[in-house]
Amino acid sequence: MMAGYENVKELKGTLPSIRCNYCNRLLYRGVVQAIEIKCPKCAAVQSIKGCRSIKPGGNIAADSVCLPKKAGGNAPVRVVTDGAGRVVAIPERPQRVIALNASNISLYYAAGGHVVGRVATNMLDPDIAEQVCNIPTVGFPFCPDREKIIDMRPDLVLGIHAPMHHSLVISLEKAGIAVLLQVLERYDDVLKTFRLYGELSGNPEQAGREIESIEEKRRGLVRRHWRSSSPKVLILWEADERLYTACSNSFIGDLVKRLGGVNVADMAAPIEDLANYTPFRLAAVEDFQPDLVLVIRHRLEFVTSILSGDKPVSESAVLRQLEEMCSGRVYILPYRLFAVNPGPQLGEALAVLDGLLYGTGGM
DSSP states (O other), rough: OOOOOOOOOOOSSSSEEETTTTTTOHHHHOOOOOOEEEOOOOOOOEEEETTTEEEEETTEEOOEEEEOOOGGTTOOOOEEEEESSSSSEESSSSSSEEEEEEEHHHHHHHHTOOSSEEEESSSHHHHHHHHHSSSSSSETTTTEEEHHHTTOSSSSEEEEEHHHHHHHHHHHHHHTTTTEEEEESSHHHHEEEEEEEHHHHHHHHHHHHHHHHHHHHHHHHHHHHHTOOOEEEEEEETEEEEEEOOOOSSSSHHHHTTTTOOEHHHHSSSSGHHHHEEEHHHHGGGGGGGGGOOOOEEEOTOOOOOTTTOOOOOHHHHHHHHHHTTTOEEEOOHHHSSSSGGGGOOOOOOOOEEHHHHHHHOO
C-alpha cells in the first residue's frame, strides 16, 4: 500500500464546498487536513486547516486570509472592487506602491502617500513632480516595464482600466503582486479614489480635507451661477488629426454638466447611443447653435514640450466655422488639466471651466 493511504477514509455524503472568504469563489470541494491555496479570482491565499469552521450548507470557510508571500507575507489585507470590476485583495497599509499613470501618482501623494516606483510622465503638477523627481521609473504609462516592476518587489501596483495595464495583471499576480486597475471617468470617481488612497496611506484626514476643498469649490461655483442661463457647449477632443465630440459620459462632459452647462453632443445623439466620445460631425451640432466650443488637444505623454496658445493643426476650417458660429468663443483648454484626469487639481479645473462657461475669466 502507498505510504499514508492507511489513514484515508471514505467520505460519507456530498463533498463540502470550500469558498474564498473574500470573494466567495469556489476554491475546491473536499476535506483536507491542511492546505494553502490561492483564489483564482481575487488572488488572496487561503490557509485552511481541517473542517473546524463549516458554514451552513456545508461550506468550509478559510481560517485566515493573507496576501501572496511575495506581496507582504501575513500582513492584514482588505478587499476592494477596482474599476475593471475585479475583486482584489490588497494590503491594508501597502509599504511599496508603484503607480503607472499621472493621475494615480498625483492622487496618492495628495492623499499623503508615497511610491517606490512610477512611470515617466510630464503630466504632473509641479509640486508633485518635484516630490517624485528622484523616484525610480518603470517605463511610460502606455508601456510599463513589467520586469522592472517585478524586480522592485512592490506590494501594490496602481494602474488604470486600459489594455496596456490589463496586460500586466497576470504576470504581476503570478509574482505575488496585487494590482488595482482604476477608472477615473467621473467627478465622483476622483473623490472615491482620493478617499481610498487616504485610507491606504494611513492619512484619511488629509484625504478628507482635500475632498472637502474640492467639494466646497464646486458648491461655490454652482451657487454663483444658479440663476444664470445654462450655456450650450460643444466639447471637442483632437487626437490623431481627427476631431471627436465629448459627451456627458466623458470626464470633461461630466464636469460641464455639474457646472450647469448643456452639452450639445448629448442633444444631437440618442440617449442609448451616448458614448464617452463620438466622431465629430458639424452637421449634427450646428442646428443646436452652441454658445462656446472647448477644445482638448491630446498628445502622447512622452512629448516633452507643449506650446502654449498654439492652434489645432487639423480641421482648421471646421474650427473657423465654429468660431463664426460662437462669436469667437472657441477655447483650447489647458493641457495639464484636461488631457488627462486632473486628480487633486480638480478644483482648479472646475474654476477654469466655470470662467469659460459663464465669461468670468477662468483661464
